[in-house]
Amino acid sequence: MKLEARGLGKCINKNNWLFQHVDLTLHSGKIIGLQGPSGCGKSSLCRLIAGMEAPTQGSVLLDGRPLQKRGYQPIQFVFQHPERAVNPRWRVRSIVSEGWMPDDELLESLHIDRSWLDRWPSELSGGQLQRICIARALCPQTKFLIADEMTTMLDAITQASIWKTVLDIASERHMGLLVVSHDRHLLNRICNQVIDFHSISHTSVS
Ligand SMILES: Nc1ncnc2c1ncn2[C@@H]1O[C@H](COP(=O)(O)OP(=O)(O)OP(=O)(O)O)[C@@H](O)[C@H]1O
Ligand SMILES: [Mg+2]
Incomplete structure (x- = not known):
């Protein structure tokens, strides 16, 4: 399978583009790392690629087709901030x-x-909740x-x-991964390719 971002742009308010013209292709079985300075737009790009928000420009295609909003969700997103990713009124x-x-x-x-x-x-710590979100995302349909800073709240041994x-x-399921991290050693160790956000985007705001 192939997940493609084509010409993605995100406008945060009138004429203020966080990024434009972002192209990125993720193939099954491959791991791509994404790095860039804080605030450059990595999490915003992830939300678009995961289909959680509509892009201002461009499209996200799964095997050439637009993402489905309902039913089977083959793209799962593990948020940087797990507390924002769960319903606080639901038990774990x-x-x-x-x-x-x-x-x-x-x-x-x-x-x-x-x-x-x-x-x-x-009633869970941030790192515990992060692991719960990872478990949820690993459903067989994924x-x-x-993975946006998916293990940042964990100590080094648990993280590894x-x-x-x-x-x-x-690897077992031949999944494709997009890994966002500030940890260059982690990216170098696990990714087939590491992309610098600025090399794939054009920005007009800081
Ligand atoms: N809805 C919004 N309205 C206004 N500004 C926004 C909105 N969403 C994000 N931003 C701004 O867009 C920029 C990019 O945010 P984003 O969370 O994508 O950065 P990031 O690269 O993931 O940073 P970090 O490495 O710190 O996680 C930030 O300057 C943020 O303040
Ligand atoms: Mg982020």
């Missing part, structure tokens, strides 16, 4: 099981304690994973272990 079990229910083995490999499932999101689990699953 309902949040995870919206798409599927991971088995004990996967929960364990993501360092998730089953007892967390009975809690409210506000073909592309957009979570990435091993995610990469093993991605």
Whole structure:
């Protein structure tokens, strides 16, 4: 499968373009890293590619077709800020099981304690909630994973272990990954290609 961003532009207010003319292609089984300074527009671009927001210009195509808003969601987005990605009025079990229910083995490999499932999101730490969001995103239908600073709240050892689990699953299922990170060592280690945001975008605001 192929996920394509074609000529994407995001206007944040009148005539203020955060970026324009962004082209990016992600293939199944490949891992692309995206880096760039804070505030350059990486998360905004991810939201467009994941279909969470409509671009001001351009289009996002999955195998040549526009993304479907309803039903089967092959593109999953793990947010930089997990607390913004969950409904605070849902228990963690309902949040995870919206798409599927991971088995004990996967929960364990993501360092998730089953007892967390009975809690409210506000009763978990940021790093714990981040792992819950990763578990939710790894449902079997996921073909592309957009990972925006997905493990920034975790200590180095847990971070390495979570990435091993995610990469093993991605490889098994031939998923495509777009990984946004300020950690150049991580990107160099796991990505087939690392792209600098400024090399693919044209901006008119800072
Ligand atoms: N809806 C909006 N209205 C106005 N400005 C916005 C809006 N959304 C984002 N911005 C601005 O757009 C810029 C890009 O934000 P974005 O979150 O995409 O950056 P980023 O590259 O992900 O940064 P970081 O590395 O810090 O996560 C920022 O200057 C932000 O303040
Ligand atoms: Mg960001």
